[in-house]
Amino acid sequence: MSFFTNPEVAFSAKVMEIIYIFMGAMCIYTAFKNFKDKENPSQIGTFIFWFLLGIILALGQWLPPLVSGILVVLMCLPAIFKKVSKGQVAVPTMEETQANFEKIGMKIFIPTLCIGLFAILCAITGLGVGLSALNGVAIGVVLAMMILMLQNKNNTFKVFMNDSERMLSVVGPLSMLPMLLACLGAVFTQAGVGDVIAQVVGTIIPEGNVTIGIIVYAIGMMLFTMIMGNAFAAITVMTVGIGYPFVLAYGANPTVIGMLALTCGYCGTLCTPMAANFNTVPVALLNMKKQFGVIKNQVLIAGIMIVVQIIMMIAMQ
Amino acid sequence: MNWLSLIGIVIVILGFALKWNSILVILLAASVTGLVSGISPVALLETIGTTFVANRNMAIFIIVMLVTGTLERNGLREAAAGLIGKFKGATSGVVIGIYGVMRAIFAAFNVGFGGVAGFVRPVIMPMAEGAIKARGHEPNEDHMEELKGMASGMENITWFFGQVLFVGGSGALLVQGTLEGLGIHVELIDLALVEIPVCVIATILAILYYYIKDRQMLKKYYKDELGKDGLQ
Numbered sequence: 001m002s003f004f005t006n007p008e009v010a011f012s013a014k015v016m017e018i019i020y021i022f023m024g025a026m027c028i029y030t031a032f033k034n035f036k037d038k039e040n041p042s043q044i045g046t047f048i049f050w051f052l053l054g055i056i057l058a059l060g061q062w063l064p065p066l067v068s069g070i071l072v073v074l075m076c077l078p079a080i081f082k083k084v085s086k087g088q089v090a091v092p093t094m095e096e097t098q099a100n101f102e103k104i105g106m107k108i109f110i111p112t113l114c115i116g117l118f119a120i121l122c123a124i125t126g127l128g129v130g131l132s133a134l135n136g137v138a139i140g141v142v143l144a145m146m147i148l149m150l151q152n153k154n155n156t157f158k159v160f161m162n163d164s165e166r167m168l169s170v171v172g173p174l175s176m177l178p179m180l181l182a183c184l185g186a187v188f189t190q191a192g193v194g195d196v197i198a199q200v201v202g203t204i205i206p207e208g209n210v211t212i213g214i215i216v217y218a219i220g221m222m223l224f225t226m227i228m229g230n231a232f233a234a235i236t237v238m239t240v241g242i243g244y245p246f247v248l249a250y251g252a253n254p255t256v257i258g259m260l261a262l263t264c265g266y267c268g269t270l271c272t273p274m275a276a277n278f279n280t281v282p283v284a285l286l287n288m289k290k291q292f293g294v295i296k297n298q299v300l301i302a303g304i305m306i307v308v309q310i311i312m313m314i315a316m317q
Numbered sequence: 318m319n320w321l322s323l324i325g326i327v328i329v330i331l332g333f334a335l336k337w338n339s340i341l342v343i344l345l346a347a348s349v350t351g352l353v354s355g356i357s358p359v360a361l362l363e364t365i366g367t368t369f370v371a372n373r374n375m376a377i378f379i380i381v382m383l384v385t386g387t388l389e390r391n392g393l394r395e396a397a398a399g400l401i402g403k404f405k406g407a408t409s410g411v412v413i414g415i416y417g418v419m420r421a422i423f424a425a426f427n428v429g430f431g432g433v434a435g436f437v438r439p440v441i442m443p444m445a446e447g448a449i450k451a452r453g454h455e456p457n458e459d460h461m462e463e464l465k466g467m468a469s470g471m472e473n474i475t476w477f478f479g480q481v482l483f484v485g486g487s488g489a490l491l492v493q494g495t496l497e498g499l500g501i502h503v504e505l506i507d508l509a510l511v512e513i514p515v516c517v518i519a520t521i522l523a524i525l526y527y528y529i530k531d532r533q534m535l536k537k538y539y540k541d542e543l544g545k546d547g548l549q
Binding site: 016019020022023026027056057060061063064065066067068069070071072073076079080082092096097098100101102103104105106108109111112113115116117119120123124132133134136137138141144145148151152155159160161163164166167168171173174175176177178179180181182183184185186187188189190191192193196197200224227228229230231232233235236237239240241244248254255256258259260261262263266269270274278279281282283285286288289290293294296297298300301304305308309312316 | 319320322323325326329330333334336338339340341343344346347350351353354356359360361362363364365366367368369370372373374375376377378379380381382383384385386387388389390391392393394395396399400423425426427428433434437438442462463465466467468469470472473474477478481483484485487488489490491492494495496498499501503504505506507508511512514515518519522523526527
């Protein structure tokens with residue numbers, strides 16, 4: 001409780017903590033719903049994953065780091081053994097969505113756009129009380145829920161909870177990848193991995209030449225993403241190893257360099273069959289004959305965009 | 318210099334490239350790196366705990382899920398199909414272009430319409446095919462194959478570069494978290510601003526590229542028919 005009454009903690013951080021508690025509750029709801037679901041092939045594993053995630057999200061602020069760390073590892077175990085799955089999924093029927101569309105029509109875009117709008121609004125104005133962008137996301141969600149309730153009286157709180165449980169169960173443990181990669185990045189930093197890479201790469205790249213550093217960082221992001229099929233994994237490794245020691249350490253603008261490095265990675269995603277969800281699954285879904293039919297249509301754009309972004313990084317450093 | 322500490326990176330690259338279980342790869346890489354670098358198991362767990370808790374903001378998508386499913390239930394996909402259906406008389410290339418603009422804008426608000434399975438296959442492809450038939454042609458097989466590739470390409474390109482404009486998207490949060498770990502603080506809104514020109518350029522390029530490609534194919538595959546039927 002002292003956290004919420006402490007005047008030194010920013011208001012936005014206190015709001016955020018309340019949001020985390022609610023997110024934790026959503027995960028715990030998902031945990032229990034799957035636990036009771038006989039159609040879920042791994043009731044217990046699914047329960048453990050979502051329940052522990054819920055605890056870490058809701059109580060992380062107050063847990064000792066060692067306890068949080070143990071909970072994170074325990075949470076990952078059922079995911080590693082593929083014991084997290086989804087149970088009965090109440091996908092809305094075509095009749096239902098069509099009937100609702102006839103009732104609500106294009107006005108459905110109002111709650112849809114709410115979240116993004118409030119994120120921007122809060123990021124820029126703070127609504128006068130210092131709210132952050134992510135506070136705004138949550139406010140937008142609450143407002144979108146209220147609008148949806150007005151638009152269709154069938155949208156009760158239970159419908160929102162069950163639909164979110166459905167969505168969470170579908171995305172599953174892989175949605176934790178960014179957070180786990182951030183942990184890995186921290187371990188790399190603590191172990192001094194960045195320094196070792198810097199020494200190795202330093203024999204190839206002249207230290208202090210930020211322009212060459214940027215080019216290596218950007219193209220490295222693209223190539224690593226192509227190999228790993230995942231720009232999120234690539235940015236953790238590349239930023240610690242190349243981005244920081246060869247570019248950011250010399251005072252280059254971290255907002256421009258860090259963010260564009262990620263989208264340089266996305267250029268790699270466009271070119272690799274390793275990113276199966278984007279590049280090979282559509283081939284099957286659309287009954288295409290050429291296995292690389294999607295990638296071939298993306299390579300040119302990816303090639304131009306990597307050049308555009310390198311130029312931007314060099315010009316705006 | 319501790320060369321062994323690089324083994325974690327090797328594990329990540331190999332693990333992802335060989336499609337091992339991603340979560341296993343990450344935990345394994347963290348444990349091995351800690352082990353060879355002399356970080357005690359307790360210190361390792363503490364680092365993981367602290368970092369995970371400090372990066373809980375990356376889980377903000379959970380609260381967004383509160384409305385994602387219910388929006389779908391209330392006819393968002395039908396509304397999107399209705400919106401794009403308003404453009405009658407468009408050629409196949411223009412259909413894909415319009416979809417690109419729509420998808421980029423909605424991606425910036427973190428809204429998708431169901432991906433290739435949920436939107437491209439049931440809505441965009443029939444529209445593109447219909448556009449060819451509306452001009453009195455029988456859709457050519459090779460043309461259709463390329464249209465599928467272009468529609469999927471548009472889907473991916475506009476989503477990747479559009480979603481980074483959403484303030485609170487997981488990509489920007491990971492960049493923010495990674496930089497924070499290196500002692501650098503950046504704001505989410507500034508990260509989104511940097512990406513605006515990137516998104517605009519990528520979307521325009523994709524539209525032009527696919528439009529030109531489609532035009533060339535229209536000429537190539539339907540030229541004879543044009544002459545035969547005496548159309549335009």
